[in-house]
Amino acid sequence: MMIWHTAPEIVSSLVVGVLLLSSGNIRLRLTKKERVFQHTLIVTLCVLAYNVIVDVFVQSAPVDQLWIYTLLYTVLYLIYPMALNFLLWYLILFIGEKTPSTHKVKQKIVTAVHAGLYALYCIIVLLNLKTGWVFTVDEGGIYVREVLNTLPFILAFSQIIVVTSHFLAEKSYVDRITFYLFRWLPLVSLFILVLQLILPDIFLAGTAISTALLSIYLTFQTRKISIDDLTQLPNRGYFISSLSRAVRKKEVLSIVVISLDDFKTINDTFSVRKGDAIILALTSFLLKSFPHAQVHRYSGDEFALSFPQESGNPGEIAQQIMKRMKEPWVVDGISASLRYTSLEMTFPCSGNIEEKPLTILDYALLIAKTQHKGKHLVFNNTILEEIRARRTIISRLHESLEEESLRVVFQPIVELSKGTLVMYEALLRMNDNNLIDISPGSFIPIAEEIGIIDQLTLYVVHRVCAIQSELMRDDKEVPAIAINFSASHFSNRELIRDIQGIIARHRIPKGKLFFEVTEHTFSALPFEEIIKTMNSFLSYGVQFNLDDFGTGYSNLAHIFNLPFKFIKIDKSLLWQEPAGASSSQILKSMASLLQEMGFDIIIEGVETKEQAETLRSIEFPNAQGFYFSIPLEYEEFSRTYTGSTHFPLD
DSSP states (O other), X not given: OHHHHHHHHHHHHHHXXXXXXXXXXXXXXXXXXXXXXXXXXXXXXXXXXXXXXXXXXXXXXXXXXXXXXXXXXXHHHHHHHHHHHHHHHHHHHHHHHHSOGGGHHHHHHHHHHHHHHHHHHHHHHHHHHHHOSSEEEOTTOOEEEOTTTTHHHHHHHHHHHHHHHHHHHTGGGSOHHHHHHHTTHHHHHHHHHHHHHHSTTSOOHHHHHHHHHHHHHHHHHHHHHHBOTTTOOBBHHHHHHHHHHHHHTTOOEEEEEEEETTHHHHHHHHOHHHHHHHHHHHHHHHHHHOTTSEEEEEETTEEEEEEEGGGOOHHHHHHHHHHHHTSOEEETTEEEOOOEEEEEEEEOOSSOTTXXXXXXXXXXXXXXXXXXXTSXXXXXXXXXXXXXXXHHHHHHHHHHHHHTOEEEEEEEEEETTTTEEEEEEEEEEEOOGGGTTOOHHHHHHHHHHHTOHHHHHHHHHHHHHHHHHHHHHTTOOOOOEEEEOOGGGGGOHHHHHHHHHHHHHHTOOTXXXXXXXXXXXXXXXXXXXXXXXXXXXXXXXXEEEEEEXXXXXXXXXXXXXXXXXXXXXXTHHHHOSSOSHHHHHHXXXXXXXXXXXXXXXXXXXXXXXXXXHHHHHTTOOEEOSTTTOOOBOHHHHHHHOSTTOBSSOO
């Protein structure tokens, strides 16, 4: 009989004990609210243990002194509601943490009513020692319920109703995740208490409290991984999971993403605290302006609004945001203007269930921020096709590395006055018919983005050095070959050591291997790091070319102080419209300046006879382009590397 009575309490004790151990494994300083929750667990565990001990004692060790039974039951009546009181106090503190300071009076009133009900209850229980209104103990030591025996349940009902009413009154200040998880908690607790009235011989109050504690603990854990600390908005992880769920269920969901441009400048100018205040002001605007939408903090300076398609027009939302963003944000004594880029999408984007919403969204946002910065981009099928092509390229890149289906082709660089070879540029290709129309300009940036550009560069260096080494062994003339060198390579010391090891192992002669770097390198890396890496390669006989000169990134002072052998002028200067005497004069002046500074020069993109003749007429020294030769496969390359070859090829 004893086991039947106390089995729920024993199980509840185990649950609370596990929660106490889990929540206690935190080394951070706890807030008042968190300390109250831990105290709630401790009190609940003690109450449950006391209840079980009393029941075991009464049933297994009866005594003649009836006052002992009365004392045990009185203490039980007094301490059992303490667990519920601590729990409800925690909820009051939790609600108060989210509400404005002007609501503190309301919180104090609710706390006073809550405490007053318990105080009144304690008085009645203590008076029971004289009146016997709640319970009595007969001559056989048997517990007898009296007229006010339901007093604990009335107290619990009253306190739960008071706190629930307060929670509902302040629900606008509680995030949706917490509200969703908490709204059913009072109903479950009340259900168990009603069940206790129906089955008075079974202890179920502890079950109600432990269920509530478990719910709160799980809510706390869910909040930690789903809620942004600053804004209290659902975070990126929650947004992505809800988006994926909607796509799986084939629900139509509209998305508007706002990405603040250069928000770091706000933090640097006004302080991080002021920046946080602006983020909170923007959060408040989004919540109040679009109550039908779920607002998420997608990242530090990005917000995502999601809503069913039928409940709002994303274009109208974008217009409202645009209107507000034109006005300054006056917060904490500062006035700041926010520049932003926005993206409008609707999911699912297609009928293909394999489309990953996160991949689509991230790439669409990347396009918005890089190609449409400061503007509003509406997602369309063209962007979707770009994403699919990109995914195909990524898949093929990984497959090429695994299957070693890469190859190197060689495009000649020609001395214009004689049509003879100056050097080759080694270009990477993939042995895949599906990618025959995909240029390196498409897959190389992706390789850099996904972190496999180092492996691709190592492959090209291996291949080029092996070819040059083979030619040396056969006592053949060794052509100079240029290899593209990514900006990210300059800071990768391990890759640099690997490349230098390959060069040393093959004993490549000085001046036969070049690395080409683009102007963008100077915007991505410190000058000191660039010169350090270049000098380390110079000691191995490697020389450097500057590629894409004239695209706008260069700091001329840096260029003139770096050890470049050749400077390659970007084809845009050759192809600019209108072509004529003025463009020729620009090229001639640029060539003269660079040559006077001690650089050899090459121009890229020569595709017509007219362009070649124009360059010869201004005595431009070297050129590269399809007019002279397309990139050559190894077999064709092996026929042209001798100095006697003339271009263009017949």
